[in-house]
Amino acid sequence: MIATAELTDPTVRAFVAAVNKHDKNAFDALLAPGATMSDDGSDRDLAEWTDREIFTTRGHMDVVEEADSGRSLVVDYRNDTWGSMRTRWEFTVDGGKVARFETGQA
Template identity: 55%
Template sequence: MTELDPAVQQFVDAVNAGDAEAFFKTLTADASMSDDGQERDLADWTASEIFSTNGRMKVESVSGPTEFVADYSNDRWGGMRTAWRFTVRDGLISRFETGQA
């Protein structure tokens, strides 16, 4: 099985720990993201979709060091199958894209 890039693994671990401080340490200062193809404000999105709603992800399959499919759940939407893709620059995540898989 392909292993995740260390920055991506730290991202997953921080989400699952509910640790916003550790989460933001995985990102570049200018990090950006999209959800279902729509650009989102990263701070607002992570607050509403991860940290204030108990977001958790269980990685189901890894297609490369920066791509995986996960069962993602939070208190707002319940569970859903999601695809995640990351751009890693100098050991930090500069962009991530997620959406239903």
């Protein structure tokens, strides 16, 4: 596992920390205006998805590996709904904010 503090990209590092601390305010502050996301290749409503998959279900990211200067992660992700699964996360960062992230099973 890669410790959150050791992740290369500072915005992605803050994203993982916000998820793991269940800090919705910090998470929301990291998103660019109009940020988007997809899950398993399908665009989703970002607010609804993150509420359901992260914040009300105690989502947690254990980073296994990173690539693309820290903007591509392989993560052991777990929450109270789905349990644990290996996932991939790809981030588009613009001006220190997450403009888009894509996730899905790895």
